[in-house]
Structure formats: C-alpha cells, structure tokens
Amino acid sequence: MSRVLVTGGASGLGLALVQQFVAEGHEVLSTDVAAEASAPAGAQYRRLDVRSAEDWAAAVTWCEQNWGGLDLLLNNAGIATGGRIDVESLDEWDRVVDINLMGVVRGCRAFTPVFKRQRSGHIVNTASAAGLVHPPMMSSYNTVKAGVVALSETLSHELHPYDVTVSVVCPSFFRTNLADSIQGEDTAMWTAARQLIEKSPRTAEEIAAAVIIGIGMKQFLIIPDRPALLAWRTKRFARPLYDRQMRRIAERARVRAEGQVPSAGDE
Template sequence: MSRVLVTGGASGLGAALVAQFVAQGHQVLRTDIGTTFAGDDGPYLRLDVRDPADWDAAVAWCDEHWGGLDILVNNAGIATGGRIDVETLDEWDRVVDINLMGVVRGCRAFTPVFKRQRSGYIVNTASVAGLIHPPMMSSYNTVKAGVVALSETLSHELHPYGVTVSVISPSFFQTNLADSFQGADKAMEPGVRKLVEKSPRTADDIATVVLAGLAKKRFLIIPDRPARVAYLTKRWARPLYDRQMRKVAAKVHQRAEQAHQTHG
C-alpha cells in the first residue's frame, strides 16, 4: 500500500486517479485549491500549486501523518491557448506559473523526502500537446513540453536515489478543463470545448490506463489511441503531420479573415 498525494484532485483526471488509487487500497491525500472538499474517500488538503508555502505544508502533512510519501502526482493544470499575437503575456505568465512551475514546485518540495527515503515515484501530468504542437496553442504546447522535458531530466537525475518518474500525455477527454479557459483569443474556446465534450473518452478511462502504466513503471504513458497516433505520425511520417497541422492553421486563418470582414 502506497502513500499518494494528488494535486488537482477535486475534479477531472485528478479525481479519477484518486478514486482508482483508493480502490486499489492506497492511502491518498487529495489536494486542490478549494478550502474544503465534500468527498469521503480520504483526507483533503488545500494546495495552490503556485504557493511555495502550501507545498511546505503538504510536505509537513505527509511527514506528520504518514512519515513520508511514496507517489507524488503533479496533476493540477488549466486550459489555455491562442494565436501568438492575440494571447496576452499575462496569460502566458498564468499558465507557466500553474502548468509548469506548479510541477517544478512539487518536484522541488518532495525531492528531499524521496532522497532521504532512497525511494519515491514522481508522476507528472503533461499532455499530448507536450509531444506534438498544434497551431494556436503556443503557450499550452510550451508548458506541456516543458513538463515532459523536466520529467525526463528528473528520471535520470533522481535514478541514483531510487526515484522513478513517469509523465502522462493524453489527448482530449471528457473533463471540466475547458472551464478554466480564460484566454483573450475568444476564437479558441469553442473549439477546445467541442474537442473535450465530444471525446468518447472519460477521465476514468484515462486513469485506468495510467495506473496500469505506473504499475509497469513506464516513463512515457500515452493513454489513448488518438494521442498515440498523433505522436507516431510526427515521429515517422513528418510530412503528413506537417500537412495536417497546416490545414488546421489555414482553417483558423480563414475564420479569422471572415470574422474581420464581417465586423469591419
């Protein structure tokens, strides 16, 4: 039985991971930005991944109640995106602070614990956007690629201490992630919401594959077929991949031109 901390655990993939860890008999500390949580499947701690003091409190909680931690799941994140000349620098700062630096802070907070134990498992939620890079998503692609790079770096850096690292890279699945979209590029949100809401995959589907991958200690966990196809297309059929990405860009350009002409 492992001691597990999950960030962003109140909804979406985080909640699904919590439920499946609990079902397997693990002790789980669910964390999120709310002050309280009404669930009944274990303890809850408020943790804003942007706040180093909250991370210190999480380490202290794990030390006090469990004597350490076995699995850290850096899952909290937000949706963002937009054309490079439309998305604001404040939006860039926000998504970097949450989706990338939130993961960095978590890894920094618990690495001393894992080194002391000479064991541990870091699980970072990225996205297929960390592996392939569609147009109009530069900020999201950038931070998720950073999470993949950080994860690979730590998989080597912390190996001498008995620490395993995995990174999760799903494509769109049914979740409330689109609700966090606050971008200035209003043309992006409907498309993101449609991709999320029309996906046949649920957070539970993704969590099931993720836990199977963790059991095998796979570094890169791509838990759904569309993500795997996109990743393999980029690796082995780059001209096809480039054509697909540029078709997407051309469609957005066309819609933007039509909107400009309509509104004058």
C-alpha cells in the first residue's frame, strides 16, 4: 500500500486517479485549489494552491505528521490555454507558466528532500502530448508542457542516486472539464480546443487506468493513448510528414482568421 498525493484531484484526470488509487487500497490525499471539495470515499482532501510555496510546505508537513512520509507525488493540476503568438496576452502567459510549469517545479522542490531522506519515492508529472509535439496556435501551452517534460527528464537522472523514480504523463485530448479553465483573448482558439476536448472518444478514467499501469512499470515516458503515441512517433520517425501536418493546421487557421476580417470594400 502506497501513500499518494494528487494535485488537481477534485475533477478530471486528477479525480479519476484518486478514485482508482483508492480502489486499489492506497492511502490517498486529494488536493485542489478549492477551500472545500468532496474527496471520494476512502481519500482525504486538503486545499493546495500549486502557486503557493506555503501550501506546498504545509502539504509536506501533513504527509510527514500523518503518514511519516510519501511514496507517490502526482503533480497533475493544470489549466488549458493557448492562442496565436500575436493575440494571446502576456498576462495569460504569466498565468499558465505559474500554474502548469512552476506549480510542478514547486511540488518537486517541496517533496524532493522527503524522498531523498527516505531513499525512495516516485514523482509523476502530468504534461501533455503538447509537450512532445507542438501544434501551431498553442505556443504557451506547448512551451509549459515541454518544460514539464524537460524538468522530469532532468530529475529522473538527478534523483536516480537516491532511488527516486520520475515519470511524465503525455496524453492527447480526452473528455474532461479542462476547457472550462481556458481564458484569454484568442477566442477562436478556445472554440477549437473545447471541441477537441468535448468530442474526444477517450475518458479521464481510461487515461487514468493507463497512467497507473505506467506508474507500476516505472516508465519514464507514459503516453496513455494511441493518438498521442502516433503523433510522437510521426515526429520522431517521419518528420517531413509531421511538418506537413502542422503547417496544414496553421494554414487552415490563417484562412479562418483572415475570413473574419472585413475586406476594404465591405468597410
């Protein structure tokens, strides 16, 4: 039985992970930004804003006082964002960097001393297929998720002498409430992203099940669905095809954007 902490555990993939870990008999602390949230039966809940170093320090104290340590940290909390580079605001860049990238950094920094003392532990960081392949109109999201992949690889080497395992999760779109977190000025991007999320045939529960298998196998790179795996392999082994696909996406976006601008004769 493992001691497990999940961030972003109140909904989406985080909730699905909490439910499945509880079903397997593990001790689970579900955390999220809400002051109060209901955790599944068998799990405990604690407020944790991943932007707050103080909240992270309090979570470490809780785990040490109640469990004597931690076995598995899942840095899962995140938001959806994106937009064309000349449309998305710098404020939105700051927001997604602070949550999706620095939130993971804070979690790793907070619990690494615990894992080093224990000479054991497993860090699992949720990135995205966007951390491996980089579609146009998603600069901010691609950048932070690629950063999570880079951080995870770095720590997989850095913490290996302490017998600490690190994994990074890179799913493609699946059905969740992630689209509700989208903000910013590029409304055309919001619409496209929401459709991809809401129309996906994959559920959070299916992704969570694949993630838990990958954790059990101590895989570094966990790609839990076929579309994400195919996209990653196409980029690695058929780069010209990958580039053509990405540029077709960009061209369609250009046509849509220019179609929304009235011509001189219509003004």
